[in-house]
Structure formats: structure tokens, C-alpha cells
Amino acid sequence: MRNLLVVFTFIFLQIAQAQLQDLLVKPPYYIKTVKLDDGRQPISSPIIELGHRINFSFDDLQADEKEYSYKILRYDENWQPSILNESEYIDGFASSIITDITESTGTLQSYTHYHLVLPNEDTRILLSGNYILQVLDEDEQVVFSKAFILYQKDINVGVQVKWPNDVQIKDRMQFIDFSLYLSGYTILNESENLLVKIFQNNNLNYSINFRRPTFYKGTEWAYHYPNKALFDGINEFRRFECNDVRGYNYGISYKELSDKLYDFYTYVAEPRTHYLFFKDIDGCYIINSTQAYDDAHSEAEYIKVHFTFKGDLNDNERLYVIGYFNDFTADESSQLTFNNETGLYENVQLLKQAYYDYMFVTKNAEGQIDWTRIEGNFAQTENIYTVLVYYKAPGARFTKIIGYGEASSDNIK
Numbered sequence: 001m002r003n004l005l006v007v008f009t010f011i012f013l014q015i016a017q018a019q020l021q022d023l024l025v026k027p028p029y030y031i032k033t034v035k036l037d038d039g040r041q042p043i044s045s046p047i048i049e050l051g052h053r054i055n056f057s058f059d060d061l062q063a064d065e066k067e068y069s070y071k072i073l074r075y076d077e078n079w080q081p082s083i084l085n086e087s088e089y090i091d092g093f094a095s096s097i098i099t100d101i102t103e104s105t106g107t108l109q110s111y112t113h114y115h116l117v118l119p120n121e122d123t124r125i126l127l128s129g130n131y132i133l134q135v136l137d138e139d140e141q142v143v144f145s146k147a148f149i150l151y152q153k154d155i156n157v158g159v160q161v162k163w164p165n166d167v168q169i170k171d172r173m174q175f176i177d178f179s180l181y182l183s184g185y186t187i188l189n190e191s192e193n194l195l196v197k198i199f200q201n202n203n204l205n206y207s208i209n210f211r212r213p214t215f216y217k218g219t220e221w222a223y224h225y226p227n228k229a230l231f232d233g234i235n236e237f238r239r240f241e242c243n244d245v246r247g248y249n250y251g252i253s254y255k256e257l258s259d260k261l262y263d264f265y266t267y268v269a270e271p272r273t274h275y276l277f278f279k280d281i282d283g284c285y286i287i288n289s290t291q292a293y294d295d296a297h298s299e300a301e302y303i304k305v306h307f308t309f310k311g312d313l314n315d316n317e318r319l320y321v322i323g324y325f326n327d328f329t330a331d332e333s334s335q336l337t338f339n340n341e342t343g344l345y346e347n348v349q350l351l352k353q354a355y356y357d358y359m360f361v362t363k364n365a366e367g368q369i370d371w372t373r374i375e376g377n378f379a380q381t382e383n384i385y386t387v388l389v390y391y392k393a394p395g396a397r398f399t400k401i402i403g404y405g406e407a408s409s410d411n412i413k
Contacts, residue, residue: 023145026331030060035058056146060114063110065103067137072118074131106291152400161412162413172233174232196389200383233381239280240305242353268308303350309346324357335347336360384408
């Protein structure tokens, strides 16, 4: 029975991933460093409290000062288009021109840096929920898009990360136990109108969903699903930095200047068979340049970062490098290909100077992603878990997010 539940959870995660990724438009080759988050450091998130500052930015390597505009679209809890009119969830305009534009200075790769803050004088989002921000060109064609989630704290959510009850998985999985504290908030017909989602490390592509609580303790509704609320611990993210083109950079074997850009070579990676503790930033990256005098966002160089992997893959198994820098997307651009001359799997990413977390994942012939095949799987890994509570009141035309909770497996019990 345990194996069946684990397989079901894995299949559900793959479906959740497909729903969102199929909606998003991937940036073209000349658009880089697309960030949408709450601006926190070092661990930022696309899950943001309603009314708080939303930071959005990207670089255009064609550096010709295009006139880009943005458009905000609302979606329901299952990433289906909302039936609401724009005026029902936006105060002002759902779309407007991005006016904060800066040309790069002193860089080998020229680019234009675009920056947007929400809410602003043109746009204020009124409702919590799932959203996609589209970037449009001068012909109002979608160039690329980015997802984010806004929540409210109408109810309190208590979250704990625990060791699984099953001793067979205790050394590799983490169990999320949580409760909703209504405190006078009325929820009707929770089996149909309430949906609770758990995300690991703020990755919107994957979630485990729940409807009905397991226990009712007055105003506390407990969700105790020891056979379902399970996540692989995986391993701490690998990391490197490329913020200094002249000096030492952690995780970099060597660097050189060629083709008018710097090439940074990460150390050759191999499968990890044991857990090694170090404090990562859960897949995020932080823009930074030692050589920048004023603003790294417009003065940082673009670096050709070379990833290499030594190891054997199964037939029809493909290898990818992922992190927040590419929205954890395992596609052609992030795939490592085998080099017969070096005997290594290789991939090159054009990345802005920063500190980066990353991982290697595999994908089988059916398109299923395995996070643990290369990185290992350990329950003591530090992960952040976010719980969001979606509620659609009877007769309402939309679902809102009424609760938010967060816990780290640093405090696993």
C-alpha cells in the first residue's frame, strides 16, 4: 500500500507540473535573468502576500531599448483561466508599459535591464490567487511569461516537518503535518470548496493537494496524512559563484576569456551517494558582481558557465541542470549531452554574474523527472515547505487564498 501511495503522489506531481508549464511562454534566447519574487534575500519567493511589493526584472541581450509592456492574468486554483473581468481583480490597468529601463555599462555583453514593481500607480492587484505576468512586445505579442501566487492571512496555518512513521522511508522522505486555525472564519462544505497545497522550496511546478481535514478540534482543523504528505528530502543544492571575473569563485575549477565573453567551468560533477551538509539557498540565485561600482543589475557581466557530469545513464534517460535560474525546467536548453572526446556530459548556460544554486535531474522516456537519481535522497536535507489554503465560498465566482504557513526541515521532529 505504501508503494502505491508514493507512486500516486509522484504521478500527481507530474500532472501539477504539466498544468502550469504548459501555460507559460518560455523566454526567447535573447531574454535572460527573468526574476519575479518578493525581493527577500537570500531566499526569495514567487509566493507573495497580497499588497506587498512584487519585484520583476529581466535583461534583453539585443540591447536596443524595446518598448515592452506587461499584462496581469488571473487563474484559478488549478491554473485554469479565471472567469472574472480584469476590473474585478485589478484596480487601474491590467497592462501597462515597463518604463524602468537601464542600459548595461562597462560589460562585454551589452544588454538592456528592465525592472517593474507592483503595485504601482497604474496597477494594483485586488484579489489573492494564482497569476501569470506576460511581457508583450510593441505588436502586443507575448514574448514570455512568469507565474506567481498572492495570498492573504485570513486564517492561521501551523506547519511542522516530521520524520515519516514508516521506518522503510524514514531516512529519505519528509512528512508535512499541518493544521488550519479558523479563529472565527467560516468555511462551508470544505470537501468541495477548500483546497490546501504544499510546495517544496517555493517551486510552483510541484505540489501535493488536500481537501478534507483528518481531525476537527473546534476551530483547529488538522491535516494528518502520514502516507500522502510526503516529499523526497533529496539533497542540498550544489552551488557556485561567478561574481568575480578576476579572482577566486567558489565551485569554479577554472575560467578563461574567449569569444569576447568569460567562460567559467564548474567542477566535474558525479552522482552523490551520501548527504553532505552545507547551508544552501534552496535553489535561488543572488545577482552580484565584484567589479560593479554602482548597480550589479546593469553592470554585471554575462558568463558562459560550463556544467559537466561524469557518470552512467540508463537507456532513454536524459540529464538536466536546473535551478531558479531556469525555473527548474528540464528541457532542451538545460539538457547535458555526451561528449565522446571528453567522456563527459556537458551543458553551457549563459548566466549573469551571481551566486547560484543548482541540481542535476533525470527524465525518463515517459517524461517523468527524477530528482533523486543523481543527487541522492536524504531526510536530513534542509527544505522549505509552504502551505497555501484556497477557498471558494458557496456561490462565489472566484477562489481566493485565505491562509499561508511555512516551515523548514531544519526543525524536523
